[in-house]
Amino acid sequence: MMLPGWLAFDPRGPLxxxxxxxxxxxxxxxxxxxxxxxxxxxxxxxxxxPFAGLGAVVTKTVTPEARPGNPPPRLWETAHGALNSIGxxxxxxxxxxxxxxxxxxARGVPFVASLAxxxxxxxxxxxxxxxxxxxxxxxxxxxxxxxxxxxxxxxGVDFGRDPVMVERCVAAARxxxxxxxLLAKLTPNVGSIAxxxxxxxRGGADGVTAINxxxxxxxxxxTGLPVLPRRRGGYSGxxxxxxxxxxxxxxxxxxxxxxxxxxxxxxxxxxxxxFAVGAVAVQIGTAQMSDPFAAAAVAAGxxxxxxPETSAGQGRSSPSGQ
Amino acid sequence: xxxxxxxxxxxxRRLRGTIAADVPVSSSMRRLELxxxxxxPFQPGQFCMLNLxxxxxxxFGRPFSLLAKTGQRLSLLYKVVGRGxxxxxxxxxxxxxxCLVPLGRPFPAPDPRPRLLLAGGVGLPPxxxxxxxxxxxxxxxxxxxxxxxxxxxGLLSPAWRVSLDxxxxxxxxxLAFGGNVVELARSLLPAGSPAHVVLACGxxxxxxxxxxxxxxxxxxxxxxxxxxxxxxxxxxRGCVVPRAQDGGYATACKDGPVFDAxxxxxxxxxxxxxx
Numbered sequence: 001m002m003l004p005g006w007l008a009f010d011p012r013g014p015l016x017x018x019x020x021x022x023x024x025x026x027x028x029x030x031x032x033x034x035x036x037x038x039x040x041x042x043x044x045x046x047x048x049x050p051f052a053g054l055g056a057v058v059t060k061t062v063t064p065e066a067r068p069g070n071p072p073p074r075l076w077e078t079a080h081g082a083l084n085s086i087g088x089x090x091x092x093x094x095x096x097x098x099x100x101x102x103x104x105x106a107r108g109v110p111f112v113a114s115l116a117x118x119x120x121x122x123x124x125x126x127x128x129x130x131x132x133x134x135x136x137x138x139x140x141x142x143x144x145x146x147x148x149x150x151x152x153x154x155x156g157v158d159f160g161r162d163p164v165m166v167e168r169c170v171a172a173a174r175x176x177x178x179x180x181x182l183l184a185k186l187t188p189n190v191g192s193i194a195x196x197x198x199x200x201x202r203g204g205a206d207g208v209t210a211i212n213x214x215x216x217x218x219x220x221x222x223t224g225l226p227v228l229p230r231r232r233g234g235y236s237g238x239x240x241x242x243x244x245x246x247x248x249x250x251x252x253x254x255x256x257x258x259x260x261x262x263x264x265x266x267x268x269x270x271x272x273x274x275f276a277v278g279a280v281a282v283q284i285g286t287a288q289m290s291d292p293f294a295a296a297a298v299a300a301g302x303x304x305x306x307x308p309e310t311s312a313g314q315g316r317s318s319p320s321g322q
Numbered sequence: 323x324x325x326x327x328x329x330x331x332x333x334x335r336r337l338r339g340t341i342a343a344d345v346p347v348s349s350s351m352r353r354l355e356l357x358x359x360x361x362x363p364f365q366p367g368q369f370c371m372l373n374l375x376x377x378x379x380x381x382f383g384r385p386f387s388l389l390a391k392t393g394q395r396l397s398l399l400y401k402v403v404g405r406g407x408x409x410x411x412x413x414x415x416x417x418x419x420x421c422l423v424p425l426g427r428p429f430p431a432p433d434p435r436p437r438l439l440l441a442g443g444v445g446l447p448p449x450x451x452x453x454x455x456x457x458x459x460x461x462x463x464x465x466x467x468x469x470x471x472x473x474x475x476g477l478l479s480p481a482w483r484v485s486l487d488x489x490x491x492x493x494x495x496x497l498a499f500g501g502n503v504v505e506l507a508r509s510l511l512p513a514g515s516p517a518h519v520v521l522a523c524g525x526x527x528x529x530x531x532x533x534x535x536x537x538x539x540x541x542x543x544x545x546x547x548x549x550x551x552x553x554x555x556x557x558x559r560g561c562v563v564p565r566a567q568d569g570g571y572a573t574a575c576k577d578g579p580v581f582d583a584x585x586x587x588x589x590x591x592x593x594x595x596x597x
Contacts, residue, residue: 077380
């Protein structure tokens with residue numbers, strides 16, 4: 001395909017975000033491609049690997065200590081979407097830096113570490129420990145603060161909805177991450193997401209990721225009970241795309257901040273819609289779960305796309321500045 | 323004795339293909355054949371994640387145990403139990419599919435000890451594949467169904483003993499035990515019988531009863547679990563089952579679907595799912 005002439009920048013190129021240059025603008029979303037280790041041995045005719053051409057893998061969210069996660073069932077598919085209640089199951093920061101970061105580094109996988117904590121100071125501690133342990137990592141490009149996972153009662157969505165808390169969390173992490181890109185992943189479960197984005201910028205974020213999952217639920221008609229043990233979960237999948245696009249548009253229009261768009265993206269055409277409203281990069285989430293080559297396919301399609309027929313950037317402005 | 327660990331499974335491939343055949347084999351079960359762009363080997367107990375290409379209404383693929391392979395053609399059995407399997411049935415011959423295969427840890431390869439195969443419902447394919455692959459006369463094969471119409475008799479050689487939850491007609495020349503499949507096994511192998519290694523696949527109550535039987539006798543037991551899955555390749559952590567050793571969870575798709583029964587926490591297994 002040919003790239004559309006209305007693009008404000010060439011999305012085939014690298015992305016400068018804060019102090020880092022990412023090798024591409026097609027990423028995988030946190031929680032949807034593990035830590036970037038699983039899937040390395042998968043093969044598909046026509047593709048080198050599931051990691052080919054990716055700008056970054058955003059890892060599964062890591063917390064200060066290991067978490068076992070929520071009891072099953074943890075997933076529930078609805079039409080065009082899915083509910084999840086994984087509960088931030090993860091290995092904890094110590095194992096992440098000891099066992100996972102070195103493998104990602106050795107394999108040359110560009111990655112962004114997703115971090116979650118329950119207090120601003122804890123975000124600072126996580127950032128400090130990660131920065132110390134992975135200081136020499138060439139492929140560690142940044143940190144994405146998970147401020148909006150809706151499943152963890154003691155933190156998650158409550159402080160992620162509060163601009164003051166968002167600013168404090170970002171500032172606490174920023175202090176220890178002068179050489180990595182810092183993103184805040186924002187919840188859409190608020191009236192104004194642009195206020196959260198502005199707060200993240202005040203805290204020193206290089207950009208924001210939007211959106212995290214919507215809060216959703218479903219009911220099992222055999223029992224009349226919620227399908228998820230914790231009643232409500234995070235709703236994701238293709239149904240989210242118009243919602244995510246509107247939220248990205250809101251942030252770009254009201255703040256001009258760099259936005260990494262995520263929500264319902266399955267194809268290159270979907271990704272182009274996010275670029276159209278000003279996203280500087282996109283993440284493939286739920287689609288990556290059903291097809292480990294989903295993001296690689298979008299990246300390959302983008303790389304193979306022909307030049308636009310008209311010159312890029314006419315009549316458009318973009319926070320990417322590129 | 324602990325079950326020998328299965329060999330690491332071969333790399334899975336993401337393949338495109340079409341539905342080549344979809345025929346009923348019992349009142350509730352259908353045999354689906356996929357013609358894929360490449361031939362892929364699999365071990366009994368492994369599964370595929372099947373997507374109807376381009377059907378965005380189905381966000382996730384569906385896991386199906388593998389029954390047989392002929393060239394580039396893979397066979398599996400399924401029942402229509404929900405939206406995904408209904409759309410699969412309605413898709414029809416020629417519908418394009420995308421398939422991630424083979425996935426998961428298979429049943430352990432045989433050793434001289436006899437096996438007790440316990441299969442229920444759509445738990446049949448991996449054990450049919452196991453019996454076909456190894457074809458060992460010393461193994462005892464047991465299949466359970468709800469009634470006489472529920473079982474795919476055409477796939478069950480006379481070497482298979484059959485149990486039926488409800489009395490019903492069976493094909494001429496075949497006999498059926500009244501009860502569940504573990505009760506059938508207990509009747510065939512009363513206390514004091516020679517040791518068998520149990521291989522079980524089916525609904526959770528079957529697996530639980532198989533694990534109890536094996537524990538009573540001190541036999542090894544491998545169970546293949548059926549869980550709702552998201553990715554099928556280990557990244558989403560959606561299909562977890564409770565692990566015995568540490569109170570945590572293992573993934574059905576990557577750590578399983580075949581587990582040593584002693585490695586699972588049966589007290590926590592199924593809680594919250596209404597099973």
